[in-house]
Amino acid sequence: MIARVIARILATPWLMRLPIPLxxxxxxxxxxxxxxxxxxxxxxSGEARYVVVEVVERGDRVLRVASGFGTRAQWYRNLRANGVAYLSAGGVRRERVAVTLLDDEDSRxxxxxxxxxxxxxxxxxKDAMDIAQGQDARIPIVEFTPI
Structure with a gap:
């Protein structure tokens, strides 16, 4: 129960946007x-949008992130529609990346x-996903590779 409350608080849009200015x-x-x-x-709109997400896996020149709100997340829908993205990670600022949406098996x-x-x-x-989409929600994974 407490984990669900914490997940709900952490999933609030204003809190998720706090790291963007940094x-x-x-x-x-x-x-x-x-x-x-x-x-x-x-x-x-075609305008630049920003989201900060957690890296779930790092490979050789590859980063993978999870869409905690599933396929309904706006950033996920934008990437699916146009595939254009730039990543800022650590000291690296705004690097163009190729976007790959992993299938369900690879995401699992x-x-x-x-x-x-x-x-x-x-x-x-998982708690955040259950709150956002119900118990049977899938968590899609997006893979980013530097261009």
Whole structure:
């Protein structure tokens, strides 16, 4: 019960937007290596939009992030529509990346590895998804590769 309340508080839009000014000022490294800012284009407006998300897996020149609000998240829908993105991570500011939306099977495999490495954070992500979309929601994974 307490975990659900915390997940609900952490999932509030205004709280999720707090790190954006830090990244835009080039201070993203203060937030650690597990967070990145994605700059993407609005699918209707074409304007730059920003979101800070947690990295669930790092590979050789690859970052994978989870859409905690599923396929309904605006940033996920924007990436699905136009595939244009820039990442700011740590000291790196605004690097163009290729976007790959992983299929359900690959997403599940990434999330299983994430749950093994970060069990508490994995539970919080699952709680947030349950609140946002119901018990059977899937968590899509987006892979970013530098261009």
């Amino acid at each position: 990244y835009r000022a080039g201070l993203g490294r203060l937030l650690g290596p597990r967070l990145v800012m994605i700059e993407h284009l609005g699918r209707v 495999a990434v999330l299983e590895r994430y749950a093994g490495a970060h069990p508490e954070a994995s539970r919080r992500l």
